[in-house]
Amino acid sequence: MCLLYQxxxxxxxxxxxxxxQYEELxxxxxxxxxxxxxxxxxxxxxxSDSSDVLKRPDLHRMMEMTAQKLRLMGGSVExxxxxxxxxxxxxxxxxxxxxxxxxxxxxxxxxxxxxxHVDVQPAKIEDGWATEPYNLTExxxxxxxRGASDNKAPVLAWIHAVEAYQxxxxxxxxxxxxxxxxxxxxxxxxxxAMILAQRDTFFSDVDYIIISDCGWLSRRxxxxxxxxxxxxxxxxxxxxxxxxxxxxxxxxxxxxMTDLIGILDTLxxxxxxILIPGIREAVAPLSDEEWKMYQDIEFDIENYKxxxxxxxxxxxxxxxxxxxRWRYPTVSIHGIEGAFSAPGSKTVIPAKVTAKxxxxxxxxxxxxxxxxxxxxxxxxxxxxxxxxxKLKVTMIIGxxxxxxxxxxxxxxAGKVAVKRVFDVDPDLIREGGTIPIAxxxxxxxxxxxxxxxxxxxxxxxxxQNEKMSRYNYIExxxxxxxxxxxxxxxxxxxx
Amino acid sequence: MCLLYQxxxxxxxxxxxxxxQYEELxxxxxxxxxxxxxxxxxxxxxxSDSSDVLKRPDLHRMMEMTAQKLRLMGGSVExxxxxxxxxxxxxxxxxxxxxxxxxxxxxxxxxxxxxxHVDVQPAKIEDGWATEPYNLTExxxxxxxRGASDNKAPVLAWIHAVEAYQxxxxxxxxxxxxxxxxxxxxxxxxxxAMILAQRDTFFSDVDYIIISDCGWLSRRxxxxxxxxxxxxxxxxxxxxxxxxxxxxxxxxxxxxMTDLIGILDTLxxxxxxILIPGIREAVAPLSDEEWKMYQDIEFDIENYKxxxxxxxxxxxxxxxxxxxRWRYPTVSIHGIEGAFSAPGSKTVIPAKVTAKxxxxxxxxxxxxxxxxxxxxxxxxxxxxxxxxxKLKVTMIIGxxxxxxxxxxxxxxAGKVAVKRVFDVDPDLIREGGTIPIAxxxxxxxxxxxxxxxxxxxxxxxxxQNEKMSRYNYIExxxxxxxxxxxxxxxxxxxx
Numbered sequence: 003m004c005l006l007y008q009x010x011x012x013x014x015x016x017x018x019x020x021x022x023q024y025e026e027l028x029x030x031x032x033x034x035x036x037x038x039x040x041x042x043x044x045x046x047x048x049x050s051d052s053s054d055v056l057k058r059p060d061l062h063r064m065m066e067m068t069a070q071k072l073r074l075m076g077g078s079v080e081x082x083x084x085x086x087x088x089x090x091x092x093x094x095x096x097x098x099x100x101x102x103x104x105x106x107x108x109x110x111x112x113x114x115x116x117x118x119h120v121d122v123q124p125a126k127i128e129d130g131w132a133t134e135p136y137n138l139t140e141x142x143x144x145x146x147x148r149g150a151s152d153n154k155a156p157v158l159a160w161i162h163a164v165e166a167y168q169x170x171x172x173x174x175x176x177x178x179x180x181x182x183x184x185x186x187x188x189x190x191x192x193x194x195a196m197i198l199a200q201r202d203t204f205f206s207d208v209d210y211i212i213i214s215d216c217g218w219l220s221r222r223x224x225x226x227x228x229x230x231x232x233x234x235x236x237x238x239x240x241x242x243x244x245x246x247x248x249x250x251x252x253x254x255x256x257x258x259m260t261d262l263i264g265i266l267d268t269l270x271x272x273x274x275x276i277l278i279p280g281i282r283e284a285v286a287p288l289s290d291e292e293w294k295m296y297q298d299i300e301f302d303i304e305n306y307k308x309x310x311x312x313x314x315x316x317x318x319x320x321x322x323x324x325x326x327r328w329r330y331p332t333v334s335i336h337g338i339e340g341a342f343s344a345p346g347s348k349t350v351i352p353a354k355v356t357a358k359x360x361x362x363x364x365x366x367x368x369x370x371x372x373x374x375x376x377x378x379x380x381x382x383x384x385x386x387x388x389x390x391x392k393l394k395v396t397m398i399i400g401x402x403x404x405x406x407x408x409x410x411x412x413x414x415a416g417k418v419a420v421k422r423v424f425d426v427d428p429d430l431i432r433e434g435g436t437i438p439i440a441x442x443x444x445x446x447x448x449x450x451x452x453x454x455x456x457x458x459x460x461x462x463x464x465x466q467n468e469k470m471s472r473y474n475y476i477e478x479x480x481x482x483x484x485x486x487x488x489x490x491x492x493x494x495x496x497x
Numbered sequence: 498m499c500l501l502y503q504x505x506x507x508x509x510x511x512x513x514x515x516x517x518q519y520e521e522l523x524x525x526x527x528x529x530x531x532x533x534x535x536x537x538x539x540x541x542x543x544x545s546d547s548s549d550v551l552k553r554p555d556l557h558r559m560m561e562m563t564a565q566k567l568r569l570m571g572g573s574v575e576x577x578x579x580x581x582x583x584x585x586x587x588x589x590x591x592x593x594x595x596x597x598x599x600x601x602x603x604x605x606x607x608x609x610x611x612x613x614h615v616d617v618q619p620a621k622i623e624d625g626w627a628t629e630p631y632n633l634t635e636x637x638x639x640x641x642x643r644g645a646s647d648n649k650a651p652v653l654a655w656i657h658a659v660e661a662y663q664x665x666x667x668x669x670x671x672x673x674x675x676x677x678x679x680x681x682x683x684x685x686x687x688x689x690a691m692i693l694a695q696r697d698t699f700f701s702d703v704d705y706i707i708i709s710d711c712g713w714l715s716r717r718x719x720x721x722x723x724x725x726x727x728x729x730x731x732x733x734x735x736x737x738x739x740x741x742x743x744x745x746x747x748x749x750x751x752x753x754m755t756d757l758i759g760i761l762d763t764l765x766x767x768x769x770x771i772l773i774p775g776i777r778e779a780v781a782p783l784s785d786e787e788w789k790m791y792q793d794i795e796f797d798i799e800n801y802k803x804x805x806x807x808x809x810x811x812x813x814x815x816x817x818x819x820x821x822r823w824r825y826p827t828v829s830i831h832g833i834e835g836a837f838s839a840p841g842s843k844t845v846i847p848a849k850v851t852a853k854x855x856x857x858x859x860x861x862x863x864x865x866x867x868x869x870x871x872x873x874x875x876x877x878x879x880x881x882x883x884x885x886x887k888l889k890v891t892m893i894i895g896x897x898x899x900x901x902x903x904x905x906x907x908x909x910a911g912k913v914a915v916k917r918v919f920d921v922d923p924d925l926i927r928e929g930g931t932i933p934i935a936x937x938x939x940x941x942x943x944x945x946x947x948x949x950x951x952x953x954x955x956x957x958x959x960x961q962n963e964k965m966s967r968y969n970y971i972e973x974x975x976x977x978x979x980x981x982x983x984x985x986x987x988x989x990x991x992x
Contacts, residue, residue, distance in 0.1 A: 090840060090841075130739070230744060232744065232844065234842050234844070241807055242805045242806050242807055243805065243806025244625065244806070244957070244960050244961050244962075245959070245960055245961070246805065246959075246960065247930055247958055247959040247960070248829035248831065248855060248857075249724075249725060249727065249857060249928070249929050249930025249931050250822075250928070250929045250930045250958065251805065251822070251929065252822075252827040252828075252829045252857055252929060253769065253811065253821035253822055253825055253826075253827035253857065253929065254801075254810050254811055254812070254818050254821055254822045254929075255805060255807060255810060255811060256767075256769070256807070256809070256810070256811055257829060257830070259829075259830045259831070259832070260765055260767070260828075260830060261767070263758055263761045263762050263830060264762055264767060266758045266762075267758050267759055267761075267762035270755055272751075272755070272756070272759060272881075272882040272883065272884065273883075274748065274751075306749075310737045310738065310741065310746065310750060311737050311738025311739070311848075312736055312737050312750060312751070312885055312886075313885045314751070314885035315749050315750060315751070316748065316749055316750060316751055317749070323749050326748035326749055327745075327746070327747075327748055327749045330748055331748075332747040332748035333747075333755075334743035334747045334752060334754070334844070334845075334846055335752070335754045335755060335758060335836075336743065336754070336836065336837040336842075336843055336844065336845050336846075336847070337754070337833065337836030337837030337838050337843075337845075337847065338832065338833055338836060338838060339837075339838050339839065339840060340838075341830075341831065341832030341833060341838070342831040342832030342834075342853060343832050343833060343834050343835075343836070343838035344834065345585055345834060346548060346683070347683075347684075347729050347831075347853060347855075347893060347894065348548075348831055348832075348853070349727065349729070349829070349831065349855060349930075349931075349959070350829075350831050350832075350959065351829055351831075352831070352832065353806075358837060358842060358843070360743060360842075360844060362743070362744060362747055362748065386767075387767040388767065388768075389767065390807055390808045390809035391807075398842060399842065433744070433745070434744050434745045434746065434747060434748065434749075435742060435744025435745045435844075436744050436844075463742065463745070464742050465739055465740065465741075465742075466739060
């Protein structure tokens with residue numbers, strides 16, 4: 003009893019010590035922010051574009067730099083070979099190695115695993131960047147550069163959070179593992195297999211997985227508890243054996259492009275209603291609780307409109323808009339391969355045209371079922387055209403949505419950490435986009451996952467002029483410091 | 498009287514001499530065919546792609562080579578500066594000069610003006626060519642190469658026809674002029690103005706204009722008496738100020754691509770019926786005489802199908818098929834600029850997409866009216882979508898159809914020349930494609946025009962594996978030799 007009593011005393015003391023040290027850690031972060039910006043500058047300077055095979059050496063260098071940074075901090079670091087990718091021409095190319103690292107292995111502490119990526123989307127100044135995309139440039143408190151927000155600054159913020167504990171000789175409250183990949187922007191090639199292979203080794207002692215590869219919804223910090231999945235389709239219509247001159251042959255052949263346009267036009271109505279039978283029926287209904295939650299979320303529709311640059315959105319009220327962004331499916335037609343897409347004019351009847359479109363997945367849609375629904379539907383509308391052309395429908399990506407329980411202790415810990423750093427309660431939000439790795443972590447490792455974003459709502463991921471604000475970067479580092487502490491407060495039995 | 502009598506005698510003698518010399522000319526052509534093929538090889542080797550600004554130096558070189566060839570034959574040659582073209586980015590680029598040449602200026606003879614072009618459509622081996630497109634390759638009697646049939650071999654055949662007369666010191670039966678341009682494949686930029694400017698100079702003594710920029714319908718030689726025109730449209734739908742991530746924004750924005758697909762789908766029915774009000778009503782009705790003529794034309798539907806590589810055409814009987822190829826309008830959708838058109842997948846909502854489509858023009862359609870009909874119609878169907886996006890419809894080409902009188906002496910001369918060389922009567926055919934310059938020649942110079950093709954029915958113009966058969970090239974040269982003679986037999990008063 004006495005021991006227990008003393009135990010409680012000691013526990014309280016530890017909490018007090020942590021609270022005190024939190025202030026020291028915060029001061030440390032504030033006083034080192036120039037170094038953090040320089041570290042980000044060094045990382046952004048590497049053109050680690052995973053979609054460009056010519057940039058693969060840069061990507062390898064990026065993974066090595068990441069590993070080296072973690073090694074210098076005394077982490078137990080590995081560069082895991084995940085094999086090769088096959089290129090469309092049949093050649094193979096080494097995939098960037100995955101960096102894993104471990105700081106601490108105290109069996110009495112919880113173990114968190116932080117996932118991030120250091121590859122980026124393509125960027126060229128000619129695309130419309132105001133600054134050189136690979137030269138981090140600070141303007142009015144924003145740090146502009148490709149990959150600044152997606153996902154280099156968040157990865158660095160996590161590393162700096164651990165480093166701050168080390169620098170002040172404050173014991174890490176949890177064991178911290180890292181898994182940093184270099185193929186996220188092109189579909190995390192090789193990562194699923196690696197996670198599966200290391201399920202009973204690297205992941206065996208992991209309690210929680212933390213992902214910071216997303217952003218806030220407004221200026222208010224957020225915790226993200228869901229993402230949409232994605233079923234990506236190719237619909238190919240093939241007719242003549244080669245492209246034809248539209249003057250010479252027009253009027254005599256049944257043109258594949260006309261057929262393709264005809265079937266694409268049956269996917270979604272002008273008001274956004276998906277016309278493929280069965281899709282809408284599968285969607286989990288919006289609960290009153292959810293409706294109320296959406297009502298309370300800080301979201302400025304006018305701001306959103308002006309950011310996108312449109313005069314009118316698909317829905318004019320906040321709840322409908324957020325719901326259709328996060329928890330309803332939608333169809334986007336991305337483009338058509340094989341038709342004439344260059345500037346100028348060409349009088350061609352394209353012989354084979356392939357539409358690319360995708361349907362965002364939400365609970366309780368099932369990609370396998372969606373594949374069947376879409377394929378059957380398109381074939382049925384195509385059949386009505388009585389065209390001699392051939393239709394082939396292929397689903398090339400079938401990524402499921404991911405949804406977490408916002409009452410989970412990981413989220414409760416997030417709420418406390420946000421309150422401590424920002425002195426506000428976070429919004430609980432979802433992502434319209436897909437982070438397939440969340441679903442893989444959940445399905446393979448069966449660990450609990452939280453998405454803890456520090457990116458701003460207007461960071462322009464994948465767009466021109468991507469940025470991370472200095473504020474989000476530095477305060478985000480503090481949030482991660484606070485969160486590590488807060489996770490250590492979760493009783494293992496709670497989970 | 499005596500003089501007249503003698504005159505007749507002399508005339509008969511000339512005809513006899515010509516007939517005799519024709520055989521010599523034919524022998525000359527046969528014995529020089531390897532040189533002709535080499536000349537074509539040299540011309541095809543020049544990548545005179547008028548649509549590619551980077552190839553402009555090659556195009557200038559092509560015009561210079563053409564001029565030089567005509568100069569070496571003793572022609573009176575000019576390279577006519579026709580100014581500059583404006584590029585979409587506002588820059589200007591010198592247009593390829595137009596080559597004019599003259600052989601003979603005897604006022605007692607008729608003067609023919611031969612029109613041709615030496616620019617070509619784009620071609621890359623990756624497009625699916627079996628041979629290098631700019632390296633003329635002979636396989637089974639076919640000469641494969643970009644521009645071989647369209648229009649380099651026919652231009653060379655005309656030059657070689659004149660050269661043969663010269664080589665044998667046979668007086669040219671008519672004065673021969675050439676007008677060779679380098680922008681035909683992109684709309685003959687600058688040529689209309691040049692023709693207008695030289696109407697009372699270069700064209701003042703021209704009696705007949707001959708165009709050989711087309712092909713036969715079957716293995717039977719043909720004379721072409723009509724072409725369709727073309728109204729080429731851009732329909733641009735503009736929404737957000739930049740491309741958006743389809744996960745992050747999908748479901749909240751009204752996507753320009755969905756709008757564009759929606760309006761494109763209203764242009765033409767699956768059975769080929771144009772849905773734009775007023776278009777079909779303007780078309781000249783098919784006369785009984787025309788119907789009968791179409792019935793008699795040699796045309797093998799099965800062959801046509803297998804050449805195109807389709808199992809079914811828009812119409813299954815010859816008259817309907819030919820009529821819809823030549824004398825009814827049609828809509829072809831060529832492609833969409835601004836959407837994702839590369840291989841692979843990209844989760845983008847394109848911000849601005851521009852469809853390219855064209856409507857073939859026939860008598861009695863009026864391009865100005867068609868422009869209004871299409872623009873009004875698309876705006877009306879777009880309005881029904883209630884989209885906040887902006888639609889802009891532009892007609893960038895408005896080329897009228899052209900139609901000649903098949904009873905004209907130029908056509909009678911053609912029938913005789915074809916009979917002499919090929920020992921068959923030619924089919925009288927029309928072209929589905931557009932040769933806008935025919936219409937310009939007609940409207941500006943008011944001269945009579947004939948289209949005298951030597952290209953094969955399966956030459957694959959604008960496609961992969963374009964070719965000219967050695968047979969058509971060499972026999973075509975003979976046809977031109979015979980035709981020059983035959984034109985000299987037309988009494989000026991007849992016309």
